[in-house]
Amino acid sequence: MYVKVCGLTDPDTVDVAVDAGADAVGVVMNRTSPRAVDADTARSIVDRAGGRVDTVLVVNDMSAADAARIAAGLGFSVLQLHGGYTEADFADAAAIFPRLWRATSLAVDPPLEVGAYGEVALLLDAPRPGSGETWDLSVLADRGVHGAWLLAGGLTSDNVADAIAAARPWGVDTSSGVEASPGVKDHAKVRAFIKAAREAQTP
Numbered sequence: 001m002y003v004k005v006c007g008l009t010d011p012d013t014v015d016v017a018v019d020a021g022a023d024a025v026g027v028v029m030n031r032t033s034p035r036a037v038d039a040d041t042a043r044s045i046v047d048r049a050g051g052r053v054d055t056v057l058v059v060n061d062m063s064a065a066d067a068a069r070i071a072a073g074l075g076f077s078v079l080q081l082h083g084g085y086t087e088a089d090f091a092d093a094a095a096i097f098p099r100l101w102r103a104t105s106l107a108v109d110p111p112l113e114v115g116a117y118g119e120v121a122l123l124l125d126a127p128r129p130g131s132g133e134t135w136d137l138s139v140l141a142d143r144g145v146h147g148a149w150l151l152a153g154g155l156t157s158d159n160v161a162d163a164i165a166a167a168r169p170w171g172v173d174t175s176s177g178v179e180a181s182p183g184v185k186d187h188a189k190v191r192a193f194i195k196a197a198r199e200a201q202t203p
């Protein structure tokens with residue numbers, strides 16, 4: 001199970017996540033997010049990761065090409081384009097920064113084939129990203145999502161094992177569920193989430 005902890009706002013939390021066994025840390029540069037960081041902070045998080053885990057830049061409010069330039073310039077390993085980006089937007093971004101994740105919600109009936117827009121992974125989230133809201137995973141049952149796809153949306157250490165059993169994703173992603181308050185990670189919750197996700201059984 002690939003485990004990502006998103007919405008980091010300080011480098012010390014990188015060490016907590018890496019030591020607990022995370023595969024990726026995410027940084028949000030979406031301007032309206034309570035977790036938004038500036039370029040200097042983003043770079044300090046990427047630098048602290050030092051290649052030990054994937055570093056994922058998350059955006060949904062700038063052009064895909066601009067986001068790709070920022071991801072490349074700051075040394076991220078993945079760009080998560082979250083929301084209403086089109087196939088053409090992905091092509092623009094891929095010309096600059098090739099390792100893209102497509103993040104979307106079933107509420108907008110997206111293509112569910114991993115790679116449909118040239119992305120290397122697909123992330124399925126609640127309709128309001130970063131809200132901590134869960135969503136009805138039973139709607140996945142008939143949709144046949146396969147391959148490198150991540151589940152997100154209100155995941156916590158308490159519900160991640162059930163969510164994995166229900167949805168059988170390749171990976172999981174959380175942000176609100178491991179926070180003390182918006183933008184501030186609770187290190188005990190980060191460790192507990194990673195442990196629960198790692199120990200979860202897929203049926």
Ligand SMILES: O=C(O)c1ccccc1N[C@@H]1O[C@H](COP(=O)(O)O)[C@@H](O)[C@H]1O
Nearest residue numbers: 006033129130132152153154174175176
């Ligand atoms: O976290 C945000 O504020 C955010 C803003 C804009 C786009 C995506 C955002 N976060 C993504 O939301 C999911 C997890 O959310 P949560 O666990 O329900 O809080 C994750 O993919 C984040 O990258």
